[in-house]
Amino acid sequence: MASSYTSSPRYVNDTDFDDVDSLDLDDDRDFDENFTDEDTEDASETDMVKRETEYTEIKEQMYQDKLAHLKKQLQQLEEGTLPEYIKKRKKIDQQYKERIRVNEIWREFELDVVEREYIKEKKASVKDFEVIETIVLRTPQHHRVDKVK
Numbered sequence: 001m002a003s004s005y006t007s008s009p010r011y012v013n014d015t016d017f018d019d020v021d022s023l024d025l026d027d028d029r030d031f032d033e034n035f036t037d038e039d040t041e042d043a044s045e046t047d048m049v050k051r052e053t054e055y056t057e058i059k060e061q062m063y064q065d066k067l068a069h070l071k072k073q074l075q076q077l078e079e080g081t082l083p084e085y086i087k088k089r090k091k092i093d094q095q096y097k098e099r100i101r102v103n104e105i106w107r108e109f110e111l112d113v114v115e116r117e118y119i120k121e122k123k124a125s126v127k128d129f130e131v132i133e134t135i136v137l138r139t140p141q142h143h144r145v146d147k148v149k
Contacts, residue, residue: 076082 073082077085080086
């Protein structure tokens with residue numbers, strides 16, 4: 001079984017890969033010898049300060065962009081051209097017109113009801129008057145005087 005493992009085509013060139021790795025390590029060692037720990041720390045601090053500065057600048061730019069956008073929106077609002085304002089204003093105007101329409105319909109309905117009640121009461125009054133008139137006219141006059149006294 002050991003022979004099948006070593007004779008596998010996968011492991012035939014093991015020595016070739018080892019040579020390449022050793023060359024890479026030698027290059028890395030030469031590169032590392034040029035830098036000291038202080039250089040690495042300075043580079044790290046410089047990178048960190050640079051990143052913080054970039055972050056602050058980006059944050060400031062985002063703030064300025066947002067501020068400019070809000071100022072533009074405020075100006076549009078004052079001019080009455082802000083799209084959100086126009087949309088809400090249209091909706092409010094539409095609701096207002098609908099309420100006016102419904103209130104007019106309700107007013108007309110109430111006027112009709114009052115007019116019908118007036119006509120009904122007037123007819124009832126006329127009928128009552130006619131009944132009372134008939135009773136008074138049929139009653140002899142001497143009975144009427146006694147009842148009045």
